[in-house]
Amino acid sequence: MSGIDANKVYLPTPDQSATTGAVSVAKVGTPMPKTASEKLDENWDSGGYVGDAGISISTNKGTTVIKDWSQGTVRKALSDFDGTISLPFLQIDEWSATRLVGAANVNTAAATQNHGNILAIDLGPSMPDEEAYCFSMKDGSNRIRVLVPRGQIVTIDALNFVPNAANTWPGTLSCYTGDDGYAIRVIYEDGTVIDGVAPDKSDTSDDIQDGE
Secondary structure: OOOOOOOOOOOOOOOOOOOOOEEEEEEEOOOOOOOOOOOOOOOOOOOOOOOOOOEEEEEEEEEEEEOOOOOEEEEEEEEEEEEEEEEEEEOOOOOHHHHHHHHHHHHOOOOOOOOEEEEEEEEOOOOOEEEEEEEEEOOOOOEEEEEEEEEEEEEOOOOOOOOOOOOEEEEEEEEEEOOOOOEEEEEOHHHOOOEEEEOOOOOOOOOOOOOO
């Protein structure tokens, strides 16, 4: 029995810097990080600010009821799985717009003497490309990561343009199963060190065995 451990109570905030956001994307098939603390390599591209609601994971498992001759329920078999993540983009730029509507529906123009920098976002019957997503969070020395090997923003919720609130674009990321057999993986990593030395993050291939 593990007992009471306040270090396992997480208060997640975005793990970002002055130049790097907490949401990163990469091409589908890019190796996913094995830990919540290892640095993402150059294959990952980070975006900007996310709204104060943060991200929210929802899952739904559809089942098929198996009954016997007397119509009593014997078992329930999994028939489908759907995982989504709500992702409110607070920073509206080319990066976020590409995630929301796809690169083909985003047009930009540099500032001139006649106009400022222009970002045009076309809304219509099209979908953005699938990408791998990594959401990085922290709580002191603790770290949390949410990984999506194949994700695609399938819906954009109501857009509000009002003077007393930030203009946020709330997208819903649909999460599909990747090569490792999961659609969404959540990694918690506490700040524990061994003998005062942080664990070596260079080779973590044996830390997590997929499918177990």
